[in-house]
Amino acid sequence: MSRELLVAGGGIAGLAASIAARRAGWEARLFEQAPAFSEVGAGLQLGPNATRILREWDLLQGDLVRQAVAPQWLRVRDGADGGELGVLQLGETLAQRYGAPYLTMHRADLQAALLAAGQSAGARLQVDCRVLAAQQDAACAGVRTSHGSHVEGEALVAADGLWSELRGTVCADGPPQATGHLAYRALVRQQDLPATLRSAEVTVWLAPRVHLVTYPVRGGEWLNAVCVVQGTQPGDPRAWDHAASQAQLAAALGPVCGAVRERVAAMPQWRLWVLHARPPVASADALARGRIALLGDAAHPMRPYLAQGAGMAIEDARELQRVLAVADDRVLDVPTALRRYALNRWQRVAQVQEKAQRNGTIFHASGALRLARNAGMRLLGARVLDQPWLYGV
Ligand SMILES: Cc1cc2nc3c(=O)[nH]c(=O)nc-3n(C[C@H](O)[C@H](O)[C@H](O)COP(=O)(O)OP(=O)(O)OC[C@H]3O[C@@H](n4cnc5c(N)ncnc54)[C@H](O)[C@@H]3O)c2cc1C
Numbered sequence: 289m290s291r292e293l294l295v296a297g298g299g300i301a302g303l304a305a306s307i308a309a310r311r312a313g314w315e316a317r318l319f320e321q322a323p324a325f326s327e328v329g330a331g332l333q334l335g336p337n338a339t340r341i342l343r344e345w346d347l348l349q350g351d352l353v354r355q356a357v358a359p360q361w362l363r364v365r366d367g368a369d370g371g372e373l374g375v376l377q378l379g380e381t382l383a384q385r386y387g388a389p390y391l392t393m394h395r396a397d398l399q400a401a402l403l404a405a406g407q408s409a410g411a412r413l414q415v416d417c418r419v420l421a422a423q424q425d426a427a428c429a430g431v432r433t434s435h436g437s438h439v440e441g442e443a444l445v446a447a448d449g450l451w452s453e454l455r456g457t458v459c460a461d462g463p464p465q466a467t468g469h470l471a472y473r474a475l476v477r478q479q480d481l482p483a484t485l486r487s488a489e490v491t492v493w494l495a496p497r498v499h500l501v502t503y504p505v506r507g508g509e510w511l512n513a514v515c516v517v518q519g520t521q522p523g524d525p526r527a528w529d530h531a532a533s534q535a536q537l538a539a540a541l542g543p544v545c546g547a548v549r550e551r552v553a554a555m556p557q558w559r560l561w562v563l564h565a566r567p568p569v570a571s572a573d574a575l576a577r578g579r580i581a582l583l584g585d586a587a588h589p590m591r592p593y594l595a596q597g598a599g600m601a602i603e604d605a606r607e608l609q610r611v612l613a614v615a616d617d618r619v620l621d622v623p624t625a626l627r628r629y630a631l632n633r634w635q636r637v638a639q640v641q642e643k644a645q646r647n648g649t650i651f652h653a654s655g656a657l658r659l660a661r662n663a664g665m666r667l668l669g670a671r672v673l674d675q676p677w678l679y680g681v
Contacts, residue, residue, distance in 0.1 A: 301584025331512030367495030
Protein backbone atom coordinates (compact mmCIF):
# COMPACT_ATOMS: atom_id res chain seq x y z
CA MET A 289 0.00 0.00 0.00
CA SER A 290 1.42 3.37 -0.99
CA ARG A 291 1.91 5.85 1.83
CA GLU A 292 2.80 9.47 1.17
CA LEU A 293 4.80 11.88 3.31
CA LEU A 294 4.10 15.57 2.71
CA VAL A 295 7.04 17.87 3.40
CA ALA A 296 6.76 21.63 3.87
CA GLY A 297 10.07 23.35 3.14
CA GLY A 298 12.96 22.47 0.84
CA GLY A 299 16.01 23.41 2.91
CA ILE A 300 18.46 20.83 4.19
CA ALA A 301 15.88 19.36 6.60
CA GLY A 302 13.06 19.05 4.03
CA LEU A 303 15.25 17.58 1.30
CA ALA A 304 16.78 15.13 3.77
CA ALA A 305 13.27 14.14 4.92
CA SER A 306 12.26 13.43 1.31
CA ILE A 307 15.27 11.15 0.82
CA ALA A 308 14.48 9.45 4.14
CA ALA A 309 10.86 8.84 3.14
CA ARG A 310 11.82 7.30 -0.20
CA ARG A 311 14.39 5.10 1.51
CA ALA A 312 11.68 3.96 3.93
CA GLY A 313 9.47 2.95 1.03
CA TRP A 314 7.13 5.96 1.22
CA GLU A 315 6.15 8.39 -1.50
CA ALA A 316 7.45 11.89 -0.80
CA ARG A 317 5.92 15.16 -1.90
CA LEU A 318 7.73 18.37 -0.98
CA PHE A 319 6.57 21.99 -1.27
CA GLU A 320 9.12 24.83 -1.30
CA GLN A 321 7.89 28.40 -1.32
CA ALA A 322 10.92 29.85 -3.14
CA PRO A 323 10.96 29.85 -6.96
CA ALA A 324 14.06 27.62 -6.92
CA PHE A 325 15.95 25.45 -4.47
CA SER A 326 18.72 27.70 -3.28
CA GLU A 327 20.97 28.14 -0.27
CA VAL A 328 22.67 31.26 1.00
CA GLY A 329 26.26 31.73 -0.11
CA ALA A 330 28.02 30.50 2.99
CA GLY A 331 29.86 27.51 4.37
CA LEU A 332 28.86 24.68 6.66
CA GLN A 333 30.76 22.27 8.88
CA LEU A 334 29.44 18.74 9.24
CA GLY A 335 30.65 16.39 11.97
CA PRO A 336 30.95 12.61 11.60
CA ASN A 337 27.48 12.17 13.14
CA ALA A 338 26.03 13.79 10.00
CA THR A 339 28.51 12.66 7.33
CA ARG A 340 27.93 9.05 8.42
CA ILE A 341 24.31 9.44 7.33
CA LEU A 342 25.26 11.17 4.07
CA ARG A 343 27.52 8.24 3.29
CA GLU A 344 24.77 5.74 4.10
CA TRP A 345 22.62 7.66 1.59
CA ASP A 346 25.40 7.36 -1.03
CA LEU A 347 26.00 11.10 -0.95
CA LEU A 348 29.68 11.07 -0.01
CA GLN A 349 30.70 10.61 -3.59
CA GLY A 350 30.64 12.51 -6.87
CA ASP A 351 30.43 16.29 -6.81
CA LEU A 352 29.87 16.64 -3.08
CA VAL A 353 33.00 14.78 -2.09
CA ARG A 354 35.03 16.69 -4.67
CA GLN A 355 33.80 20.03 -3.35
CA ALA A 356 33.86 19.24 0.36
CA VAL A 357 37.08 19.65 2.30
CA ALA A 358 38.36 17.36 5.06
CA PRO A 359 40.55 19.78 7.06
CA GLN A 360 43.45 18.26 8.95
CA TRP A 361 43.22 20.45 12.04
CA LEU A 362 40.83 22.41 14.21
CA ARG A 363 42.88 25.13 15.89
CA VAL A 364 41.55 27.37 18.66
CA ARG A 365 43.25 30.67 19.54
CA ASP A 366 42.63 33.43 22.01
CA GLY A 367 41.24 36.25 19.89
CA ALA A 368 42.56 38.97 22.18
CA ASP A 369 46.24 38.00 22.23
CA GLY A 370 46.39 35.51 19.33
CA GLY A 371 47.91 32.71 21.45
CA GLU A 372 47.11 29.11 20.62
CA LEU A 373 44.75 27.44 23.12
CA GLY A 374 44.31 23.96 21.68
CA VAL A 375 44.29 21.82 18.55
CA LEU A 376 42.31 18.78 17.50
CA GLN A 377 43.49 16.55 14.70
CA LEU A 378 40.67 16.05 12.22
CA GLY A 379 41.37 14.41 8.83
CA GLU A 380 41.98 10.67 8.81
CA THR A 381 42.49 10.52 12.59
CA LEU A 382 39.00 11.73 13.38
CA ALA A 383 37.49 9.80 10.48
CA GLN A 384 38.95 6.58 11.86
CA ARG A 385 37.85 7.35 15.41
CA TYR A 386 34.23 7.92 14.42
CA GLY A 387 33.94 5.98 11.20
CA ALA A 388 33.11 9.07 9.13
CA PRO A 389 34.90 12.32 8.21
CA TYR A 390 34.67 15.88 9.53
CA LEU A 391 33.87 17.97 6.46
CA THR A 392 33.51 21.61 5.53
CA MET A 393 31.52 22.59 2.46
CA HIS A 394 29.52 25.27 0.71
CA ARG A 395 25.83 25.07 1.65
CA ALA A 396 24.81 25.14 -2.00
CA ASP A 397 26.95 22.06 -2.67
CA LEU A 398 25.22 20.10 0.08
CA GLN A 399 21.82 21.27 -1.06
CA ALA A 400 22.56 20.31 -4.69
CA ALA A 401 23.59 16.82 -3.58
CA LEU A 402 20.44 16.38 -1.44
CA LEU A 403 18.26 17.69 -4.25
CA ALA A 404 19.78 15.33 -6.83
CA ALA A 405 19.41 12.38 -4.44
CA GLY A 406 15.78 13.25 -3.69
CA GLN A 407 14.98 13.57 -7.39
CA SER A 408 16.67 10.36 -8.40
CA ALA A 409 14.93 8.54 -5.53
CA GLY A 410 11.60 9.63 -7.03
CA ALA A 411 10.52 12.31 -4.53
CA ARG A 412 8.13 14.91 -5.99
CA LEU A 413 9.76 18.24 -5.30
CA GLN A 414 7.74 21.32 -6.11
CA VAL A 415 9.07 24.89 -5.99
CA ASP A 416 7.16 28.16 -5.94
CA CYS A 417 4.49 26.56 -3.82
CA ARG A 418 3.94 27.80 -0.30
CA VAL A 419 2.15 25.76 2.33
CA LEU A 420 -0.46 28.11 3.74
CA ALA A 421 -2.00 25.85 6.36
CA ALA A 422 -1.85 22.31 7.67
CA GLN A 423 -4.37 20.14 9.43
CA GLN A 424 -4.89 16.51 10.35
CA ASP A 425 -7.58 14.06 11.37
CA ALA A 426 -7.55 10.44 12.40
CA ALA A 427 -6.96 9.23 8.83
CA CYS A 428 -4.60 11.73 7.21
CA ALA A 429 -2.62 14.97 7.28
CA GLY A 430 -3.26 17.69 4.73
CA VAL A 431 -1.91 21.00 3.48
CA ARG A 432 -3.46 23.94 1.67
CA THR A 433 -1.02 25.46 -0.80
CA SER A 434 -0.57 28.80 -2.49
CA HIS A 435 -1.63 27.08 -5.75
CA GLY A 436 -5.11 26.72 -4.27
CA SER A 437 -4.86 22.98 -3.90
CA HIS A 438 -5.57 20.80 -0.90
CA VAL A 439 -3.18 17.85 -0.73
CA GLU A 440 -3.46 14.90 1.64
CA GLY A 441 -0.98 12.30 2.77
CA GLU A 442 -0.49 9.85 5.60
CA ALA A 443 1.91 12.18 7.44
CA LEU A 444 3.32 15.70 7.24
CA VAL A 445 6.77 16.98 8.09
CA ALA A 446 7.09 20.68 8.85
CA ALA A 447 10.62 21.59 7.78
CA ASP A 448 9.89 25.25 7.18
CA GLY A 449 12.84 26.61 9.07
CA LEU A 450 13.53 29.01 11.93
CA TRP A 451 10.40 31.11 11.33
CA SER A 452 8.17 28.06 10.86
CA GLU A 453 4.49 28.91 10.73
CA LEU A 454 3.52 25.24 10.75
CA ARG A 455 5.25 24.72 14.09
CA GLY A 456 2.05 25.91 15.75
CA THR A 457 0.25 22.73 14.63
CA VAL A 458 2.51 20.80 17.03
CA CYS A 459 3.79 23.28 19.56
CA ALA A 460 2.25 26.73 19.98
CA ASP A 461 5.03 28.64 21.71
CA GLY A 462 5.36 31.82 19.67
CA PRO A 463 8.27 33.04 17.58
CA PRO A 464 11.98 32.33 18.25
CA GLN A 465 13.89 34.85 20.34
CA ALA A 466 16.79 37.07 19.35
CA THR A 467 19.99 35.90 21.05
CA GLY A 468 21.66 39.33 21.05
CA HIS A 469 24.32 37.88 18.75
CA LEU A 470 24.94 38.95 15.16
CA ALA A 471 26.69 36.68 12.65
CA TYR A 472 28.71 38.40 9.94
CA ARG A 473 29.63 36.03 7.12
CA ALA A 474 32.02 36.26 4.20
CA LEU A 475 33.39 34.04 1.46
CA VAL A 476 36.57 34.90 -0.39
CA ARG A 477 38.77 33.18 -2.95
CA GLN A 478 41.94 32.06 -1.23
CA GLN A 479 43.97 33.34 -4.18
CA ASP A 480 42.66 36.84 -3.44
CA LEU A 481 44.03 36.69 0.11
CA PRO A 482 47.61 37.44 1.12
CA ALA A 483 49.49 34.10 1.32
CA THR A 484 49.73 34.35 5.12
CA LEU A 485 45.94 34.42 5.50
CA ARG A 486 45.15 31.43 3.28
CA SER A 487 44.14 28.39 5.29
CA ALA A 488 43.32 24.71 4.96
CA GLU A 489 42.28 24.40 8.64
CA VAL A 490 39.30 25.19 10.78
CA THR A 491 40.50 28.09 12.95
CA VAL A 492 38.56 29.68 15.79
CA TRP A 493 39.55 32.88 17.60
CA LEU A 494 37.76 33.47 20.94
CA ALA A 495 37.64 37.00 22.35
CA PRO A 496 35.43 38.96 24.76
CA ARG A 497 31.98 39.35 23.14
CA VAL A 498 33.24 38.17 19.76
CA HIS A 499 34.56 35.12 17.94
CA LEU A 500 35.76 34.41 14.43
CA VAL A 501 35.71 31.05 12.63
CA THR A 502 37.35 30.40 9.26
CA TYR A 503 37.52 27.22 7.19
CA PRO A 504 38.04 26.21 3.55
CA VAL A 505 35.23 25.21 1.17
CA ARG A 506 34.88 24.37 -2.55
CA GLY A 507 37.87 22.06 -2.78
CA GLY A 508 39.85 24.49 -0.61
CA GLU A 509 39.67 27.28 -3.19
CA TRP A 510 37.49 29.51 -1.03
CA LEU A 511 37.75 30.54 2.60
CA ASN A 512 34.55 30.91 4.60
CA ALA A 513 34.43 33.24 7.60
CA VAL A 514 31.83 33.71 10.32
CA CYS A 515 32.40 36.47 12.83
CA VAL A 516 29.89 36.67 15.67
CA VAL A 517 29.59 39.86 17.71
CA GLN A 518 27.09 40.92 20.36
CA GLY A 519 24.58 43.61 19.57
CA THR A 520 21.27 44.36 17.92
CA GLN A 521 20.31 45.20 14.38
CA PRO A 522 17.35 47.30 13.30
CA GLY A 523 15.17 46.06 10.46
CA ASP A 524 13.52 42.76 9.63
CA PRO A 525 15.04 40.15 11.98
CA ARG A 526 14.23 37.42 9.44
CA ALA A 527 16.45 38.89 6.76
CA TRP A 528 19.76 37.21 5.99
CA ASP A 529 20.92 39.95 3.69
CA HIS A 530 21.14 42.79 6.16
CA ALA A 531 23.41 45.42 4.72
CA ALA A 532 26.76 44.84 6.38
CA SER A 533 30.04 46.54 5.77
CA GLN A 534 33.56 45.67 6.69
CA ALA A 535 33.79 48.99 8.55
CA GLN A 536 30.69 48.20 10.61
CA LEU A 537 32.13 44.83 11.60
CA ALA A 538 35.57 46.28 12.32
CA ALA A 539 33.95 48.82 14.66
CA ALA A 540 32.03 46.06 16.49
CA LEU A 541 35.10 43.89 17.13
CA GLY A 542 36.40 45.51 20.31
CA PRO A 543 39.83 44.61 21.66
CA VAL A 544 40.89 41.77 19.34
CA CYS A 545 44.35 40.77 18.14
CA GLY A 546 45.89 41.77 14.81
CA ALA A 547 45.22 38.34 13.28
CA VAL A 548 41.45 38.81 13.67
CA ARG A 549 41.50 42.40 12.37
CA GLU A 550 43.68 41.41 9.42
CA ARG A 551 41.24 38.70 8.36
CA VAL A 552 38.23 40.96 8.66
CA ALA A 553 40.05 43.62 6.63
CA ALA A 554 41.05 41.09 3.95
CA MET A 555 37.45 40.07 3.25
CA PRO A 556 35.70 42.81 1.34
CA GLN A 557 32.09 41.62 1.45
CA TRP A 558 30.21 40.74 4.60
CA ARG A 559 26.57 39.87 5.12
CA LEU A 560 24.76 39.89 8.39
CA TRP A 561 22.40 37.43 10.05
CA VAL A 562 20.63 38.25 13.31
CA LEU A 563 20.84 35.02 15.32
CA HIS A 564 17.65 33.66 16.84
CA ALA A 565 17.05 30.51 18.85
CA ARG A 566 14.60 28.74 21.11
CA PRO A 567 15.13 27.18 24.53
CA PRO A 568 16.12 23.49 24.40
CA VAL A 569 13.27 21.16 23.46
CA ALA A 570 11.51 20.26 26.73
CA SER A 571 9.72 17.02 25.81
CA ALA A 572 8.75 14.72 22.97
CA ASP A 573 5.43 16.58 22.75
CA ALA A 574 7.26 19.51 21.15
CA LEU A 575 8.45 17.46 18.15
CA ALA A 576 5.37 15.60 16.92
CA ARG A 577 1.63 15.51 17.34
CA GLY A 578 -0.54 12.94 15.62
CA ARG A 579 0.45 12.81 11.97
CA ILE A 580 2.59 15.96 11.96
CA ALA A 581 6.28 16.08 12.92
CA LEU A 582 8.74 18.97 13.10
CA LEU A 583 12.26 18.69 11.63
CA GLY A 584 15.37 20.87 11.54
CA ASP A 585 15.21 24.52 12.53
CA ALA A 586 11.41 24.41 12.65
CA ALA A 587 11.80 21.95 15.52
CA HIS A 588 14.95 23.01 17.37
CA PRO A 589 16.68 26.16 16.15
CA MET A 590 19.97 26.61 17.95
CA ARG A 591 22.94 28.91 18.26
CA PRO A 592 25.60 27.90 15.71
CA TYR A 593 28.38 27.37 18.31
CA LEU A 594 28.56 23.61 17.90
CA ALA A 595 28.09 23.82 14.11
CA GLN A 596 25.26 21.28 14.35
CA GLY A 597 21.96 22.81 13.15
CA ALA A 598 22.14 21.13 9.76
CA GLY A 599 23.72 18.05 11.31
CA MET A 600 20.73 17.68 13.63
CA ALA A 601 18.34 18.12 10.68
CA ILE A 602 20.10 15.25 8.89
CA GLU A 603 19.95 13.12 12.05
CA ASP A 604 16.21 13.96 12.38
CA ALA A 605 15.63 12.73 8.85
CA ARG A 606 17.54 9.50 9.49
CA GLU A 607 15.39 8.80 12.54
CA LEU A 608 12.29 9.61 10.51
CA GLN A 609 13.42 7.03 7.94
CA ARG A 610 13.70 4.41 10.69
CA VAL A 611 10.17 4.97 12.02
CA LEU A 612 8.51 5.41 8.61
CA ALA A 613 10.01 2.11 7.47
CA VAL A 614 7.92 0.28 10.07
CA ALA A 615 4.83 2.52 10.04
CA ASP A 616 2.03 0.85 8.28
CA ASP A 617 -1.21 1.44 10.18
CA ARG A 618 -1.59 -2.31 10.84
CA VAL A 619 1.57 -3.00 12.87
CA LEU A 620 2.63 0.50 13.95
CA ASP A 621 0.22 3.29 13.09
CA VAL A 622 1.59 6.57 11.77
CA PRO A 623 0.92 8.69 14.89
CA THR A 624 2.67 6.10 17.04
CA ALA A 625 5.60 6.00 14.61
CA LEU A 626 5.96 9.81 14.72
CA ARG A 627 5.65 9.69 18.49
CA ARG A 628 8.55 7.27 18.48
CA TYR A 629 10.52 9.69 16.27
CA ALA A 630 9.88 12.44 18.83
CA LEU A 631 10.78 10.23 21.80
CA ASN A 632 14.01 9.14 20.15
CA ARG A 633 15.08 12.66 19.16
CA TRP A 634 14.07 15.17 21.80
CA GLN A 635 16.76 14.57 24.41
CA ARG A 636 19.52 14.47 21.82
CA VAL A 637 18.53 17.76 20.19
CA ALA A 638 17.91 19.40 23.57
CA GLN A 639 21.44 18.44 24.65
CA VAL A 640 22.92 19.91 21.47
CA GLN A 641 20.88 23.11 21.85
CA GLU A 642 21.95 23.44 25.47
CA LYS A 643 25.66 22.85 24.75
CA ALA A 644 25.60 25.23 21.80
CA GLN A 645 24.16 27.90 24.06
CA ARG A 646 26.81 27.24 26.71
CA ASN A 647 29.56 27.42 24.08
CA GLY A 648 28.38 30.94 23.23
CA THR A 649 29.08 32.02 26.82
CA ILE A 650 32.48 30.31 26.87
CA PHE A 651 33.52 31.60 23.43
CA HIS A 652 32.73 35.21 24.35
CA ALA A 653 34.04 35.10 27.92
CA SER A 654 36.02 37.88 29.50
CA GLY A 655 37.72 38.29 32.90
CA ALA A 656 38.06 35.26 35.17
CA LEU A 657 35.97 32.98 32.94
CA ARG A 658 38.25 33.73 29.98
CA LEU A 659 41.33 32.92 32.06
CA ALA A 660 39.78 29.66 33.27
CA ARG A 661 38.74 28.73 29.71
CA ASN A 662 42.21 29.40 28.36
CA ALA A 663 43.92 27.48 31.17
CA GLY A 664 41.57 24.52 30.67
CA MET A 665 42.08 24.45 26.91
CA ARG A 666 45.87 24.76 27.19
CA LEU A 667 45.94 21.94 29.71
CA LEU A 668 43.46 19.57 28.10
CA GLY A 669 43.72 20.59 24.42
CA ALA A 670 42.16 17.98 22.17
CA ARG A 671 40.28 16.43 25.08
CA VAL A 672 37.99 19.46 25.37
CA LEU A 673 37.74 20.02 21.62
CA ASP A 674 36.76 16.48 20.73
CA GLN A 675 33.04 15.66 21.16
CA PRO A 676 32.60 11.87 21.47
CA TRP A 677 29.06 12.25 22.86
CA LEU A 678 28.14 14.11 19.69
CA TYR A 679 30.17 12.49 16.91
CA GLY A 680 30.17 8.93 18.16
CA VAL A 681 26.47 8.14 18.04
C1 LIG B 1 25.78 31.70 11.21
C2 LIG B 1 25.34 30.28 11.12
C3 LIG B 1 26.27 29.26 10.94
C4 LIG B 1 25.86 27.93 10.89
N1 LIG B 1 26.81 26.95 10.72
C5 LIG B 1 26.42 25.65 10.73
C6 LIG B 1 27.40 24.61 10.59
O1 LIG B 1 28.60 24.87 10.42
N2 LIG B 1 26.97 23.32 10.63
C7 LIG B 1 25.65 22.99 10.79
O2 LIG B 1 25.31 21.80 10.82
N3 LIG B 1 24.70 23.96 10.90
C8 LIG B 1 25.05 25.27 10.88
N4 LIG B 1 24.11 26.24 11.00
C9 LIG B 1 22.68 25.86 11.13
C10 LIG B 1 22.05 25.50 9.78
O3 LIG B 1 22.28 26.53 8.85
C11 LIG B 1 20.55 25.31 9.95
O4 LIG B 1 20.29 24.54 11.10
C12 LIG B 1 19.95 24.60 8.74
O5 LIG B 1 20.25 25.28 7.57
C13 LIG B 1 18.44 24.48 8.92
O6 LIG B 1 17.87 23.90 7.78
P1 LIG B 1 16.29 23.80 7.65
O7 LIG B 1 16.03 23.06 6.38
O8 LIG B 1 15.69 23.30 8.92
O9 LIG B 1 15.79 25.30 7.53
P2 LIG B 1 15.96 26.34 6.32
O10 LIG B 1 17.29 26.25 5.72
O11 LIG B 1 15.53 27.66 6.86
O12 LIG B 1 14.91 25.84 5.24
C14 LIG B 1 13.52 26.07 5.39
C15 LIG B 1 12.92 26.09 3.99
O13 LIG B 1 11.51 26.12 4.09
C16 LIG B 1 10.99 27.03 3.14
N5 LIG B 1 9.68 27.46 3.67
C17 LIG B 1 9.44 28.23 4.76
N6 LIG B 1 8.11 28.35 4.97
C18 LIG B 1 7.51 27.61 3.98
C19 LIG B 1 6.14 27.34 3.68
N7 LIG B 1 5.14 27.82 4.43
N8 LIG B 1 5.88 26.58 2.60
C20 LIG B 1 6.90 26.07 1.83
N9 LIG B 1 8.20 26.31 2.07
C21 LIG B 1 8.50 27.05 3.16
C22 LIG B 1 12.02 28.13 3.09
O14 LIG B 1 11.93 28.87 1.89
C23 LIG B 1 13.31 27.32 3.18
O15 LIG B 1 13.76 26.90 1.91
C24 LIG B 1 24.49 27.60 11.02
C25 LIG B 1 23.55 28.61 11.19
C26 LIG B 1 23.96 29.94 11.23
C27 LIG B 1 22.92 31.00 11.43
